[in-house]
Amino acid sequence: xxxxxxxxxxxxxxxxxxxxxxxxxxxxxxxxxxxxxxxxxxxxxxxxxxxxxxxxxxxxxxxxxxxxxxxxxxxxxxxxxxxxxxxxxxxxxxxxxxxxxxxxxxxxxxxxxxxxxxxxxxxxxxxxxxxxxxxxxxxxxxxxxxxxxxxxxxxxxxxxxxxxxxxxxxxxxxxxxxxxxxxxxxxxxxxxxxxxxxxxxxxxxxxxxxxxxxxxxxxxxxxxxxxxxxxxxxxxxxxxxxxxxxxxxxxxxxxxxxxxxxxxxxxxxxxxxxxxxxxxxxxxxxxxxxxxxxxxxxxxxxxxxxxxxxxxxxxxxxxxxxxxxxxxxxxxxxxxxxxxxxxxxxxxxxxxxxxxxxxxxxxxxxxxxxxxxxxxxxxxxxxxxxxxxxxxxxxxxxxxxxxxxxxxxxxxxxxxxxxxxxxxxx
Amino acid sequence: xxxxxxxxxxxxxxxxxxxxxxxxxxxxxxxxxxxxxxxxxxxxxxxxxxxxxxxxxxxxxxxxxxxxxxxxxxxxxxxxxxxxxxxxxxxxxxxxxxxxxxxxxxxxxxxxxxxxxxxxxxxxxxxxxxxxxxxxxxxxx
Numbered sequence: 317x318x319x320x321x322x323x324x325x326x327x328x329x330x331x332x333x334x335x336x337x338x339x340x341x342x343x344x345x346x347x348x349x350x351x352x353x354x355x356x357x358x359x360x361x362x363x364x365x366x367x368x369x370x371x372x373x374x375x376x377x378x379x380x381x382x383x384x385x386x387x388x389x390x391x392x393x394x395x396x397x398x399x400x401x402x403x404x405x406x407x408x409x410x411x412x413x414x415x416x417x418x419x420x421x422x423x424x425x426x427x428x429x430x431x432x433x434x435x436x437x438x439x440x441x442x443x444x445x446x447x448x449x450x451x452x453x454x455x456x457x458x459x460x461x462x463x464x465x466x467x468x469x470x471x472x473x474x475x476x477x478x479x480x481x482x483x484x485x486x487x488x489x490x491x492x493x494x495x496x497x498x499x500x501x502x503x504x505x506x507x508x509x510x511x512x513x514x515x516x517x518x519x520x521x522x523x524x525x526x527x528x529x530x531x532x533x534x535x536x537x538x539x540x541x542x543x544x545x546x547x548x549x550x551x552x553x554x555x556x557x558x559x560x561x562x563x564x565x566x567x568x569x570x571x572x573x574x575x576x577x578x579x580x581x582x583x584x585x586x587x588x589x590x591x592x593x594x595x596x597x598x599x600x601x602x603x604x605x606x607x608x609x610x611x612x613x614x615x616x617x618x619x620x621x622x623x624x625x626x627x628x629x630x631x632x633x634x635x636x637x638x639x640x641x642x643x644x645x646x647x648x649x650x651x652x653x654x655x656x657x658x659x660x661x662x663x664x665x666x667x668x669x670x671x672x673x674x675x676x677x678x679x680x681x682x683x684x685x686x687x688x689x690x691x692x693x694x695x696x697x698x699x700x701x702x703x704x705x706x707x708x709x710x711x712x713x714x715x716x717x718x719x720x721x722x723x724x725x726x727x728x729x730x731x732x733x734x735x736x737x738x739x740x741x742x
Numbered sequence: 743x744x745x746x747x748x749x750x751x752x753x754x755x756x757x758x759x760x761x762x763x764x765x766x767x768x769x770x771x772x773x774x775x776x777x778x779x780x781x782x783x784x785x786x787x788x789x790x791x792x793x794x795x796x797x798x799x800x801x802x803x804x805x806x807x808x809x810x811x812x813x814x815x816x817x818x819x820x821x822x823x824x825x826x827x828x829x830x831x832x833x834x835x836x837x838x839x840x841x842x843x844x845x846x847x848x849x850x851x852x853x854x855x856x857x858x859x860x861x862x863x864x865x866x867x868x869x870x871x872x873x874x875x876x877x878x879x880x881x882x883x
Contacts (some may be wrong), residue, residue, distance in 0.1 A: 488749050594871045665823050680786050682751070687807045689749030689856075691779045719753055 317615070317622055326569055327360040329594035334358045334367070337600050340385040343378055344602065347548065354588035357684055364571065364579060364592060369603045372405065375545060377416055380406040386597050396444040397544035397643060404444070407544060408598040412454065416471045416595050417547050420564045421454025427562070427619075428513050428538050435510075439487040439495075440518065440641075441467040446548025447518050448639070451540075452485040467491065470498050472616060476533030484513035484547075485509035487528060488641040489537070491519040498534035506534065515540050517549055518641040522738065526558075533721060541626075545604055546591045557618045560625030567595045570610055570624060571603070575633040586611040588633050589626065607634040637735060639667055639674045642711045646732050649678060649713075652704050658686040658697055662723040665713075668736040669740055677714045678705065681723055743864050744812045745877045746794040746853070751807035754780065762787060762801065769800045774883045775854060777843035788843070790815070790854065792881045813856045815880050816863060817873040820851045828872060832857065835866040854879075864871040 317325075320494035335355045337344040348354065353366045384391065391408040410415070430436065436455040440447030448466055455462040457506050465473055467487075473495060476482065485492060492514055499506060499701060512531060516539035521539075529537045541552035551568050552561040563570050568591050572581050589606045600688060609632065613625040637644045646665060655660045658683040669677045680701055688694055698715045706712040752758045759778070766773065777787035791797045794810055801808040805858045825844075832839065833856075840856040852875065857863035867874060 491754070682807065684807065687749075687751050687809060689785060689788055689809065689811050691781065694784070694786070695781065698871075717751075719751060719785075719805070721805050 319622065322566065323361050323621065325566055325633060326594060326732070327362075329566070330361055330364060330569065331355065331358045331742050333592070333594055333596070333600045334602070336583050336597070336698065337385045337602060337629060341383060341430070343374070343382060344385070351402055361569070364569070364603065367592075369578065369590070369605050370601050372545070372607070373607050374419065375401060375405040379403050381408060383599050383601075384408050386410050389568040391598050393645065394444075394545055395446045395449075397546065405545060412655050413596055413598050414548075416567055417450060417550055418453040418457040420550035420567060421450060422457040424538075424550055425454050425458050425562060426513070427553050427555045427621075428484065428515060428536075429556070430455075430458060430460060430513060432484040435461045435463065435480055436461040436484045436515070437465055437473070437480075437482045438488060439465050439467055439485060439491060440549075445641075446542060446544050447488075448488075450542065450548035450550060451515065457488075470495060471502075474499055474502050474504065481510040483510055484515055484537075485533075486515040486540075488518050489514075489516040489525055490519065490640065490669065490672050492516055492529050492533065492537070492662050492676060493525065496529060497672065500532070509534075514538060515549075517541055519638045522628075526661055538562060539628075543591075543606060545601060546593060546606075547596070551591070551729075555617060555619040555621060559617065560613050560627055562617065562621055562623040562625050565624050567593065569594050570612060570626065573605075573610075575605075575607075581611075583614060584611055585629065589629075607632050607636065609633055611718075614660050635731065635733065637665070637667055639676050639711060642709065644676075644711065646711050648708050649705060652708050653701075655679060656701065656704060659683055659701060660720065660723075661670050665733045665735070666736070674737070675714065676711060677716055679716045679718045682722060705736060743814060743868075743874045743876065745790065745815050745854070745875070745880055746810045747813045747856075748787075748789045748791055748794055748797050748801075749811045752778075752785045752787050752799065754783055754785055759785075759787065761787075761804075765800055765804055766791065766797060767808050767809070768877050771795065771797050773845065774880060775820065775852070778839075779841065783804045786843070790880060794881070795805075811856065813854050814867070815852055815854045815875040816867060816874055818851055818853060820846045820849055824851075825853065828867070829852065831841055831870045831872070832863060833868050835859075835862050835873065837866065847878070 338355050347368045351368045390410045391410045392411050395407050396404040434491050438451045442448030452462050512535050515533050526537050538554045539561050540549045542549035544703040552563040554561055571590040572587040573590055581587040589608045591604050593600045593604050608629045610626045610629050616622050635646050653663050660683050664679040666677045702715045753846040774790040779786045839860040842855045844853040
């Protein structure tokens with residue numbers, strides 16, 4: 317499809333989705349009225365810049381169903397991603413949204429060279445997280461055979477992969493590396509595996525990690541891109557050229573903006589990635605700010621596809637961390653710590669990657685009067701803090717109790733995170 | 743009969759114990775007995791000192807997490823079976839021992855015990871003619 321044809325299609329779809337949200341979703345209508353823009357002002361895809369942005373905070377403010385543009389009777393599924401504090405972000409999908417999603421997913425798998433004769437093991441978590449069910453539907457849609465393993469239970473994962481002749485593995489890249497090492501230490505010789513393709517996403521990874529995984533597993537490792545708010549895995553994919561992630565821009569329209577001014581950057585320049593969903597019904601998003609930093613490549617790819625590509629995500633313009641595929645915000649930790657009377661409202665998060673698994677340590681200060689000289693009580697306190705944080709974040713931290721006033725205090729924004737992992741492309 | 747023991751929370755890092763010893767030494771505070779309980783990331787120093795109140799003040803001034811804990815100290819012959827007979831007494835009264843440590847010298851040994859029921863523990867030991875050491879005597883050791 318030529319760029320001109322694509323833009324025409326995007327313009328028609330944008331107009332349709334703007335009409336939908338304007339007439340069916342009060343917060344969007346108000347926002348647009350405040351911005352002095354009506355559906356009639358949207359005549360081509362270029363008019364998208366007239367529309368107001370949507371932020372993750374908006375999704376939280378209208379929790380759980382305030383941003384739906386379809387009646388509940390049309391919603392057939394919800395997914396959730398972690399919010400910035402206690403409550404998650406809920407997305408609602410219609411039957412047609414699921415159809416679009418699995419179509420987008422099928423494009424990804426086809427680009428990886430997979431088809432109806434292939435067995436795909438899905439080792440993303442199944443549940444509220446979009447990874448498992450998203451990849452699952454995509455495999456079924458291309459007529460492949462899906463093994464719905466979900467995450468965990470590594471020995472069984474290896475046994476299934478070996479015994480069933482699995483051709484492709486869908487997992488987080490760090491879990492793939494972990495599996496690679498577990499396979500090397502297993503009773504199964506690597507040459508007995510049929511594995512050829514890796515479908516990896518849900519967390520940032522580097523070219524170095526790619527080479528490592530490809531070498532250790534003897535496969536081609538491809539990026540699959542998605543985000544819960546927009547759709548889940550299938551928003552974008554790498555082709556055989558492994559030179560940027562193609563975005564399914566006929567459904568998910570990307571822009572790159574200056575995250576401070578909100579103005580579009582010059583084509584090809586780096587900035588914050590923004591998505592508008594062009595065909596979604598349940599919870600369409602207009603100009604959703606991802607906080608991911610990247611740049612877009614409009615030149616035609618060597619593979620022949622004309623879909624725009626995005627470079628690897630180069631970082632975040634907020635403080636979100638992705639730990640073992642889970643989105644973690646320091647503000648979530650803060651919200652927990654501040655409500656616990658046993659600890660001071662100060663903390664320090666250290667994230668690292670040891671043996672390809674993310675480590676997640678939080679130092680907290682025990683409040684004076686809650687120190688006990690009995691080890692059992694101190695260990696019980698550690699466990700309590702870890703549990704409370706897990707309830708909100710969905711990931712168990714390793715809590716380290718430190719002496720009072722050990723952690724840095726500062727007037728302005730205290731440095732509360734040390735991420736030792738390296739994501740730069742090497 | 744109740745002895746004030748100093749309890750100090752210590753991070754597991756080189757020199758931290760010495761920081762405490764150094765501060766106490768510079769303030770002329772002597773240590774009579776101590777023990778350290780530890781796990782992988784922190785330790786708890788329990789120490790009997792010559793002046794618990796002063797030690798508490800100076801350590802707090804130096805930003806330590808420190809508190810005073812009630813313990814009892816008893817004297818027993820340094821002979822086989824004598825600890826066992828003491829433990830029997832406490833066991834009969836259902837007194838649970840949170841932790842204990844001891845130091846022996848020559849004919850006798852001193853045992854420091856943190857019981858869960860202080861009064862019951864002291865009463866039982868007294869009734870069985872176990873020699874308890876008064877706080878002031880212990881601090882002077």
